[in-house]
Each structure stands twice: as structure tokens, then as C-alpha cells.
Amino acid sequence: AVDMGAIVAPVQLKRIRQLVDQGIAEGAKMWQPSWACPTEGYFYPPTLFTDVEPASTIAQVEIFGPVLVEMTFRTPEESVALANNTPYGLAASVWTENINLALDIAPKIKAGVVWINSTNMFDASAGFGGYRESGFGREGGREGMWEYLKAEWEPHAPATGSVRKRAAAGAKRADGRPKHGVLPAIDRTPKLFIGGKQVRPDAAYTRRIAGANGRVVGEVGEGNRKDIRNAVEAAHKAWTGWGKATGHLRAQILYYIAENLAARADEFAARIDAMTGVGKRSAGREVEASISRLFTYAAWADKYDGAVHNVPIRGVALAMNEPIGVIGMACPEANPLLGFVSLVAPAVATGNAVVAIPSERFPLSATDFYSVLETSDVPAGVVNIVTGGTMALAKVLAEHDDVEAVWFFGARDGVRMVEHASASNMKRTWCSWHERDWTDPRQGEGREFLRAATQVKNIWIPYGE
Known part of the structure; x- marks a missing residue:
């Protein structure tokens, strides 16, 4: 001009x-x-x-x-x-x-x-x-x-918080033993999973995990700010390559994770039952749903593409779906394995690296899951798992300048905390305090999750003499 x-x-x-x-x-x-x-x-x-x-x-x-x-x-x-x-x-x-x-x-x-x-x-x-x-x-x-849109089910969903009460009320047992006999007999304390390695928490503290009957079913590491910092560094290092990987490669790795999880389905079902007391059948259904969800996002990995807009110029505008980068996520308390997979899988499928905080009350299924990741060709640092107090760790992620987005699925006060903590660094947030039925594909998977894991870049291309 x-x-x-x-x-x-x-x-x-x-x-x-x-x-x-x-x-x-x-x-x-x-x-x-x-x-x-x-x-x-x-x-x-x-x-x-x-x-x-x-x-x-x-x-x-x-x-x-x-x-x-x-x-x-x-x-x-x-x-x-x-x-x-x-x-x-x-x-x-x-x-x-x-x-x-x-x-x-x-x-x-x-x-x-x-x-x-x-x-x-x-x-x-x-x-x-x-x-x-x-x-x-x-x-x-x-x-x-x-x-400006919300899912059809969301306005009618109850607030998160009743999950713990229902799980505790329906989980009483006649004895203190888990119903399955396939859990490891040797006591062990799962470590954090950072940069593709099992690492001890910085503070060397542990958190006891009690089952539905009150008995201790295991311990996990108590992560802190330094552990989050190390996980974010590992995620950034991994994302430089993972974000450029082809959708086909990401799909193959997600298929491999699903296959390896399926081979250990009974073990994971036993773990879920021991923690939550939902029973053998419900625990088995959660594992099956987790496997199905991994297959779903493996299929999406090379198909969630962009669009060509017919703009009023002699040319076109290409809308490209790009990964956000490093996403920190606080996973829901309910369905500890399925909720974890439902958040991690779409983020990984679209080329992001993840720092995940598993269910605070039932984290053992997520710490068992990292052994599946280790045997599934997942590049080191693409998925990082830090156990501990959800609120404290989520606040660190929200305040971290090198985390591009934070997902938080939990109580309303946690949503408020994440939104406030992320305001100073203009971080993307996806927060939900509504209780989801993670077993329902309409609420627990699909384009809503893929949209949250990507950002759209429009490239205008004029052509002609």
C-alpha cells in the first residue's frame, strides 16, 4: 500500500x-x-x-x-x-x-x-x-x-467430587485381600517416569496408596517442583523430534502400546480392582476400554488433518493442525487407567509431549503403565509421569513458562487455581470440573480432545500470473 x-x-x-x-x-x-x-x-x-x-x-x-x-x-x-x-x-x-x-x-x-x-x-x-x-x-x-460451544452432555453433568464418595461407598469387601492373585508378591515402590527412565523423586518421600478396604496396596513417589522441571526439560527435548514425526509413525507406536497393554490386561484389571474395589468385571471393562481408546487414537494419528479454505482471493488458504508442544495434564480421579489413557493418547497422537499427573488416589495403574511404554518404542521423554499431590503439581505446571498448555480434570477449586496460575504466562488451559463418564465414547474420546491438543495455522497462498 x-x-x-x-x-x-x-x-x-x-x-x-x-x-x-x-x-x-x-x-x-x-x-x-x-x-x-x-x-x-x-x-x-x-x-x-x-x-x-x-x-x-x-x-x-x-x-x-x-x-x-x-x-x-x-x-x-x-x-x-x-x-x-x-x-x-x-x-x-x-x-x-x-x-x-x-x-x-x-x-x-x-x-x-x-x-x-x-x-x-x-x-x-x-x-x-x-x-x-x-x-x-x-x-x-x-x-x-x-x-463458543459445549458438548451436549456437559450442562447436565454433576460436578466432580462425588466420584470418591461413590467409589468408597461401593467398595467394601468382606476381607482385605484383592480378588485376583496375579499382583506381584514382592513389595516395590514405583518411581517417577521421566525422560524414558524410572527415576526416584527429588525429595525421596513416598505416598501410601490405600485400597477401597483401607489396606495399603502400594506406595508411589512424592513428586515436587524439581521433578516437574526435569520432566518438562525431558518433554521439550523429545518434542523437537516427536512433533516432526509422521502421523503413520505415531500411529504404529500407539498400536504397539495397545497390543502390549492387551497382553497384560489381567494384571492391570487386578491392580484397578485392588485400588478401587469396583470388582473384577468392572476393572476388566476399564482395561478393555483403555485398549480400545489407544486403538482409536492410533487410527486418528494420520487422519486428523487440516483443510483447504476457498477464500476470496485468487488462491487458497491451508488450515494446518499443529501440535501445541509440551502439555501438562492432571488426570481425573475416576477410572484411573482409562482417564489417564484418555488424556495422554490424543496428545501423543497429534505430536505433543506430555507431563502427566495421574490420579492422586489411584496412581498405581499409571505407574504400571510406564513399563508398557518402555517396551513399545515410545521415544524417551514423549510421556513423563510424576506422581504426588494433584493440586500442588498442577500449580507448578500452570506456572511453568516452558509448558505450552495445561489440562486439568478435577474439582472446581482446582480449575480456578489452574486458570489463575496460568494467566501470567498466557498458557492455554483446558479445564473441566464436570464429572465425565470416561467409558462413554461421547464424553471420553473424539474430536474434542484432538482439537484441544492442536492449534490451527492458516497459510494463505495466492497463485497465478
Whole structure:
């Protein structure tokens, strides 16, 4: 465009001048036209900065004015690194004569919208929104509509909290022994699972796990802030490769996990029964549902793709579903194995790495599950399990700046805590205090979970002479 309007407000004009002065003070070279702007109104002349360091303030912040910051690069990889070296990510433009290169670069840029050889193109059919501190969520497109919708069952669901009471009330036994005889006879304390390894908790404390009859059925490690930090580091290290893996590869690994879990179905059913006292038949059904859920997301892994929008230009807009990154999740108390699998599987299937807090009261099925992960070709760090107090650990995840999203399924006070703790770092949250029937596929699996595990990037591609 050759026309330039006024700045939106005096306070913004002042902000632009401050940033320009700061850029000059930090060593960048400023270029402005010789003519002057109108003296009436809030105008600022078009400004170009060269010789800018990547760490300069003007290269890091959103100026929101007619100021262009120029930095040179030698390789496409270096250009991506420069573009992503900012806490913001609203929109970007890629300019090149090579469309193959443009389509390679666009998905790598951490921005919600990428225009190729164009800029500032909008349409209601294609969502618009940012990454990182530019905010999350989308306006327009199908993805924008989901922000205003709820599942049919949710308004009628009771609040989480009655699960423990019902489990305790229906779990009385005549004796203190588990109904199955396949549990290991040797006492052991399960460790945390971080970076593909079983590790002892930092504080060396343990938490006793009592069964439905009050007898101790095991102990787990008491994770703390340092354990969460180590798990997040391991998850980030794994995500650099896992996020780029093909959907076919992720599907094959999820199928493998399901097969290995099926081979130990009786053992897991016995563990669930010993903890919850739901009975052999109900425990068996939970394991079967967990296996089915893994198969479901294995099937989704290479099929949850994007869309091509018919936008009003001579071209198209590609909507790509991208993994969020590292997701921290607090799993529900009810159905300790199925609830765990129902959250971890969709996140992993779509290319995320996970730091999971299993059921606080019934964590042993999740700690048994990591031995299945160890034998199923899951890359180290893709799934990390930290046991302990749900509220304390979830708060650490919500406050952690390197966790891109937090899922919390629990009581309403926990939801409030996670929302407040994550506000300062603009973290995505998916919280539910409604009690779900995890055995019901309408509530426990499907596109709702896949949408929460991905973010949509719209790439606008004009074509023609």
C-alpha cells in the first residue's frame, strides 16, 4: 500500500517514538524519508531499521506502527530462527519466488497466520489468531466457532467430587485381600517416569496408596517442583523430534502400546480392582476400554488433518493442525487407567509431549503403565509421569513458562487455581470440573480432545500470473 493513515491514539504514537529512540540507542541504524508528516493528527513517518541485533528491543516487541526492522540471514533455517526469536507470534509473511521453499518455511514459523507473497489478507472462512504472548484461540473458521460451544452432555453433568464418595461407598469387601492373585508378591515402590527412565523423586518421600478396604496396596513417589522441571526439560527435548514425526509413525507406536497393554490386561484389571474395589468385571471393562481408546487414537494419528479454505482471493488458504508442544495434564480421579489413557493418547497422537499427573488416589495403574511404554518404542521423554499431590503439581505446571498448555480434570477449586496460575504466562488451559463418564465414547474420546491438543495455522497462498 502507498497510503498511510494516522496512529490509532496519542498513547500509541508515544509508544512508537519511545521504541524508535530505544532502537537507535541500542545501535541500530534508522532510515526515514526527507518529507515531514502532517502536523495535525497522530502521524509517524515510515521508518526502516538496519544493522539490528536479534536481541534488540525493536526486534523482540510488537511496535504497531509504520516501522520495519530488517535483519539479514544466510540460510532458510537461519531465517526461521530469527522469525521465531520473539515471545510473540500473531502473523507473518514469507516472500520468495520458490513456492516449494515457502511451503517448507511456513509451517516452521510460530505464528497463527502465515501469508505467502502477500500480507493482511482476512476472511471469515479462515481463522485468525496468534501463538505465544500474542494470545491463543481463533476468530473465524470452524476453529473459532468451537470456542463458543459445549458438548451436549456437559450442562447436565454433576460436578466432580462425588466420584470418591461413590467409589468408597461401593467398595467394601468382606476381607482385605484383592480378588485376583496375579499382583506381584514382592513389595516395590514405583518411581517417577521421566525422560524414558524410572527415576526416584527429588525429595525421596513416598505416598501410601490405600485400597477401597483401607489396606495399603502400594506406595508411589512424592513428586515436587524439581521433578516437574526435569520432566518438562525431558518433554521439550523429545518434542523437537516427536512433533516432526509422521502421523503413520505415531500411529504404529500407539498400536504397539495397545497390543502390549492387551497382553497384560489381567494384571492391570487386578491392580484397578485392588485400588478401587469396583470388582473384577468392572476393572476388566476399564482395561478393555483403555485398549480400545489407544486403538482409536492410533487410527486418528494420520487422519486428523487440516483443510483447504476457498477464500476470496485468487488462491487458497491451508488450515494446518499443529501440535501445541509440551502439555501438562492432571488426570481425573475416576477410572484411573482409562482417564489417564484418555488424556495422554490424543496428545501423543497429534505430536505433543506430555507431563502427566495421574490420579492422586489411584496412581498405581499409571505407574504400571510406564513399563508398557518402555517396551513399545515410545521415544524417551514423549510421556513423563510424576506422581504426588494433584493440586500442588498442577500449580507448578500452570506456572511453568516452558509448558505450552495445561489440562486439568478435577474439582472446581482446582480449575480456578489452574486458570489463575496460568494467566501470567498466557498458557492455554483446558479445564473441566464436570464429572465425565470416561467409558462413554461421547464424553471420553473424539474430536474434542484432538482439537484441544492442536492449534490451527492458516497459510494463505495466492497463485497465478
